[in-house]
Amino acid sequence: MAALYRRTISVLDKFVPPKLQPIWNHEAGPKTVHFWAPVVKWGLVVAGISDLARPASNLSVQQCGALAATGFIWSRYSLVIIPKNWGLFSVNFFIGLTQSVQLYRAYDYHYNVKGKEQQETEAVSQEKVVA
Incomplete structure (x- = not known):
């Protein structure tokens, strides 16, 4: 394969x-x-952007957090290695950025929207007990 390349x-x-x-x-x-590894890695950025249309209830806080952290960590690393790889930096930065947006959406849903639904359910059940 290497010879063909x-x-x-x-x-x-x-x-x-x-x-x-x-x-x-x-x-x-x-x-x-x-060069080619970052080019292929842009698929993760495209997947993250396409997940913006996905309902926030289906997002994983842990997965988004892990991808955002590794994106930003590898962004830093790509500027320390020699030669500096700006293609690797840009793809990892955008992975971190898109997953940070997803992380915010997932966090907002799980801790704000879902929490309000639970409070409303508890309030309704308390009204039934009182009545």
């Missing part, structure tokens, strides 16, 4: 315009996994 890259090298050569040959450019 190297052959493909050597063929593509001939078609890359001179202006794009610095990006093409960069340490974190399209020739490396440092």
Whole structure:
């Protein structure tokens, strides 16, 4: 598989315009996994954005919290490693951002909306006991 990849890259090298050569040959450019891993990881951002249409009652506080934390932790890490990988930074930052929004929605539902519903249910049951 690696041999096929190297052959493909050597063929593509001939078609890359001179202006794009610095990006093409960069340490974190399209020739490396440092480029392709963040590109594929954008799927998590798309999934997080599509989950905005999902009812807040179906969101997991723990899952959203874990994804938000790892997104921001890896954002920091991507700026410490050499070479700095701005593609990895951006995808992890947006994962953290989208999951923070989801975390807020889940938290708001579980602790505000659901709490009010429980208080109303308790109030109705107390009225039945008094009556």
